[in-house]
Amino acid sequence: MLTVVAIGLVSVLVLRLVQGPRATAVSRSEAVRRVLRHIARRPIAELAEGDAAVVRGMAVAVDEPIVAPLSGRSCIGYHLLIRDSLTGEILVDYARCQRFFVIDDTGEVLVRSMGLELAATEAPPLHLWLPLPPYVLRWLPPSWRGQGVMITEGVLMPDAQVAACGVMQKTLVAGDLYREGHAHCVLVASPTFPLVASPDRDLEVPSPRPVRPEELRGQPAS
Numbered sequence: 001m002l003t004v005v006a007i008g009l010v011s012v013l014v015l016r017l018v019q020g021p022r023a024t025a026v027s028r029s030e031a032v033r034r035v036l037r038h039i040a041r042r043p044i045a046e047l048a049e050g051d052a053a054v055v056r057g058m059a060v061a062v063d064e065p066i067v068a069p070l071s072g073r074s075c076i077g078y079h080l081l082i083r084d085s086l087t088g089e090i091l092v093d094y095a096r097c098q099r100f101f102v103i104d105d106t107g108e109v110l111v112r113s114m115g116l117e118l119a120a121t122e123a124p125p126l127h128l129w130l131p132l133p134p135y136v137l138r139w140l141p142p143s144w145r146g147q148g149v150m151i152t153e154g155v156l157m158p159d160a161q162v163a164a165c166g167v168m169q170k171t172l173v174a175g176d177l178y179r180e181g182h183a184h185c186v187l188v189a190s191p192t193f194p195l196v197a198s199p200d201r202d203l204e205v206p207s208p209r210p211v212r213p214e215e216l217r218g219q220p221a222s
Contacts, residue, residue, distance in 0.1 A: 028093050029081060032119035032196040036163045036203050040210035045106035047168040047185065052193050052213035054206075057104035059162040059199070063113075066098055068155050070135065075155040076100050077197075079120040082139060085127060085148035092139050095119065097156060097197065102164050107185070111164050111197060115189035119198045120154025127151075156199045163203050166195035 026034065035054075042053040061076050068078040077097025083090055095118040101108050128136060129148035136149065156162060166187030189195035193213065 027090055028117065029079065029095075029119040029121055032117050032194075033121070033198055033200065033203065035165055035194060035196050036119075036198050038207045038209075038211050039165055040212045041163075041206055043106040044102070044104050044109050044185070047109070049168060049170050051168045052166065052190075053168075054163055054165040055102050055104060055109060055187070056161065056163045056204070057102045057108075059156055059158060059160050060101040060103055060108075061098065061158045062100055062110065063098040065158075066096060068153055069139075070151065070153045071155075073155055073157075075157050077116075077118045077120070077156040079118050079152075079154045080139065081121065081152045081154075082136075083150045084144070084146045085129070085150050086146060091141060091144060091149065094139075100156070100162075102162060102187075109164075109168070109185045109187050111166065111187045112189075112195065115195050117194060117196045118156060119196070120156060120200060121152060121198075122200050122202070123152045123154040125150045125152050154199070156197070160199045161201070161204070162197055162199045164195075164197040167193050 039052075039054045041056060044055050044057070047053060047055070059076055065074040065076065066078070067073070068075055069080060077095065079095040080092055081090070082092035097113055097116050097118040099113045100111050102111060127148060127150050132149065136151070140149070164187055167190045169186045169188045171184045171186050187195060
């Protein structure tokens with residue numbers, strides 16, 4: 001929950017810098033996408049301890065794959081988004097993701113799964129009307145009384161291009177011998193900055209007015 005709050009805070013601050021003070025509330029997945037679009041990007045090799053930035057490169061799996069709940073595809077991570085077909089209300093916005101490396105031309109960084117918020121919104125929508133199959137009904141809130149749903153299930157696949165944003169942390173990884181230990185670069189969430197990622201292809205082109213993370217410090221939250 002802390003990460004979701006941080007995403008909302010940073011997203012609002014980014015919007016104020018690029019659009020002025022009349023920023024409106026956005027969904028979890030759109031907040032993820034806006035952070036990745038507007039925060040300044042940097043090569044992985046340029047990041048130092050404590051730096052926050054967006055990096056972009058190829059996703060390389062670290063852990064065993066997980067299975068997307070509707071399509072059954074094996075993947076690094078998935079994002080299930082279900083909306084009411086008539087009102088557009090978001091009924092489900094759920095993502096799960098394993099650890100993965102982001103590799104660019106300059107280096108690699110590990111993206112932790114703890115606190116990570118994934119958005120993958122480019123999957124073609126599936127429209128279903130009543131009666132809904134049980135595998136869809138199990139995801140819906142009991143109070144829903146609509147006529148149909150629109151479902152997208154995006155996935156992060158191995159070797160796909162992905163954008164990720166977080167705070168750089170260097171962790172000592174032990175080798176077989178004591179002297180073989182080396183510093184490993186990891187992107188993590190902090191109490192004031194989110195850890196987010198997305199394979200959405202439209203995020204390949206960054207904002208023409210990128211925001212440096214240091215510009216957000218000291219900005220009011222309301």
